[in-house]
Amino acid sequence: MIHRSGFVSILGRPNAGKSTLLNSLVGQKVSIVADKPQTTRTAIQGVMTTDEAQVIFVDTPGIHKSDSAINKRMMDAVRASLEERDLLIYVVDATETFSEEDQRALSMLRADGPPVILILNKIDAVKAKHDLLPLMDEYGKLYSFAETLPMSALKDEGIEALRKHVIDRLPEGPEYFPPDHITDQPARFLAAELIREKILIATRQEVPHATTVIIDKWEETPAIVRIYATIFVERDGQKAIVIGAKGAMLKKVGSLAREEMESLFGIKIYLDLHVKVESRWRENGAFLNSLDWRTMAGRDDT
Ligand SMILES: Nc1nc2c(ncn2[C@@H]2O[C@H](COP(=O)(O)OP(=O)(O)O)[C@@H](O)[C@H]2O)c(=O)[nH]1
Ligand SMILES: [Mg+2]
Numbered sequence: 001m002i003h004r005s006g007f008v009s010i011l012g013r014p015n016a017g018k019s020t021l022l023n024s025l026v027g028q029k030v031s032i033v034a035d036k037p038q039t040t041r042t043a044i045q046g047v048m049t050t051d052e053a054q055v056i057f058v059d060t061p062g063i064h065k066s067d068s069a070i071n072k073r074m075m076d077a078v079r080a081s082l083e084e085r086d087l088l089i090y091v092v093d094a095t096e097t098f099s100e101e102d103q104r105a106l107s108m109l110r111a112d113g114p115p116v117i118l119i120l121n122k123i124d125a126v127k128a129k130h131d132l133l134p135l136m137d138e139y140g141k142l143y144s145f146a147e148t149l150p151m152s153a154l155k156d157e158g159i160e161a162l163r164k165h166v167i168d169r170l171p172e173g174p175e176y177f178p179p180d181h182i183t184d185q186p187a188r189f190l191a192a193e194l195i196r197e198k199i200l201i202a203t204r205q206e207v208p209h210a211t212t213v214i215i216d217k218w219e220e221t222p223a224i225v226r227i228y229a230t231i232f233v234e235r236d237g238q239k240a241i242v243i244g245a246k247g248a249m250l251k252k253v254g255s256l257a258r259e260e261m262e263s264l265f266g267i268k269i270y271l272d273l274h275v276k277v278e279s280r281w282r283e284n285g286a287f288l289n290s291l292d293w294r295t296m297a298g299r300d301d302t
Helices: 018-026 069-080 100-106 129-142 159-168 187-202 206-210 236-243 245-265 285-291
Strands: 004-012 044-049 053-059 087-093 116-121 147-150 212-220 224-233 268-277
Touching: 004 018, 018 044, 018 053, 018 087, 018 116, 018 159, 053 159, 069 285, 087 159, 100 129, 116 129, 116 159, 129 147, 147 159, 187 206, 187 212, 187 224, 187 245, 206 236, 212 285, 224 236, 224 245, 236 245, 236 268, 245 268
Parallel strands: 004 053, 004 087, 087 116, 116 147, 224 268
Antiparallel strands: 044 053, 212 224
């Protein structure tokens, strides 16, 4: 039996379910999920290892217009994820009708690039399955997809079929990582992301976009990990929302994040959260560098 391996990027518009799909493919939460656009801000790797193959999936921010500095970086991450891949997965939300934004997003795919599998996601929420046919038609007109698969990333429907299609299309290759390597993110980053996820789920309007999280201190003993984190927002009003009446919101966010970290990391967690205002951090190149473990060395864009 030959062993196959390769790199596969997951692309699509915001909210299509890319991160949910990655988590389902690797069988563990590696990328945070919320019903808000731009939940994923950087490329996140998830590794799936089976007896016959190892697939390195890369989750990406949704394809969107890049206006602010942070959005430009997000789109840089998307573009980088198109390079040197063996295969691409393009995810669409099948409950939505085809739009111009899809057309724009699809124009990023090059005909001479790697093959692309189209995923019509969220079929659990599509009442009339025959509605999928016109959608397939619209997408088929714009790009010659190698495969089109309806599925539900949330309910794990169609995941096995997708795994098989992906593996079949990969070249012969070695195991790049040990079988227990699931992601390239440091635990600190994943912890910050989990805190951000709980805020995204609990808040609305401008708060999700204006929020980011930095881990200030990480103390590990055999019995417990003590994590000290700061939640940054852009305005006093947002800070008040994140803290909540008598600190209720911060308490809720903290306990949800802590519970998930405990089950994911398999150790008791002490979590200490603070909220700070950092106005216009989304336009601040140096601040953005401090958020991404891969670009911390400093890269400036204005
Ligand atoms: N009903 C349904 N919802 C889904 C499915 N996949 C993702 N979602 C939801 O869609 C929203 C966006 O998901 P997410 O994975 O963050 O999308 P992303 O922005 O493309 O990464 C979340 O509320 C998910 O729970 C699915 O298969 N069915
Ligand atoms: Mg995402």
